[in-house]
Amino acid sequence: MFSEKMLMLTYTPRADSESRGYNPWLREIDTPFFNSVKKIAHYGNWKVTPPSSQQVNWTHFDFMHLASGVEAEDILVQPDVAEFAAGWTRQWGLDPNAEDLSVNYRVHKAERVRQGQIKRGGLVALILNPNMNHLPIQAEIWKVTGMVLGQQEMSDTFAVMPLPYSDTEIDPKWGEVVLVGECIAQPGF
DSSP states (O other): OOOSEEEEEEEOOOTTTTTTTHHHHIIIIIHHHHHHSTTEEEEEEEEEOTTGGGGSSOSEEEEEEEOTTOOHHHHHTOHHHHHHHHHHHHHHOSOTTOSSGGGTEEEEEEEEEEOOSSOOOSEEEEEEEEOTTTSOTTSEEEEEEEEEESOOOSOSEEEEEEESSOGGGOOGGGEEEEEEEEEEEOTTO
């Protein structure tokens, strides 16, 4: 499955991004770039779908799983990664000229609490403040351990539950906020 540590990015790209080719850019450039970085085990891009998108103030999230033994700082100090992130901000960020980069994206550090039992496919439930009494055993559970950039937007604990067929399979009892994420790009998708 995936590594024990990951960075989770939350963001909303510029309003005209989709019309300028954001999704193809993610598939052809962004995802292949990050998956080529040796210190990254797996990277994928997701979009929060309506109506769940009204529950948070960001529209997209990325899972960046770190390779074994790698810390967040090991990735962020790499010149090619920093240069790529600056290019993303210029091309897609809400405010490319902002001194505070967290206007454009936030980066959460997370560690796995429980391994999931189903491979992620095209849809996932992203569950903030999961209710352990109702959460399916198949869900991955993660704990936010700190921030690399910006203020924390995730609950201290969150879960990721792959949805095999449709968003009609979610249960609001799974947690305080249950979002549906649709995969835009990841290896093998």
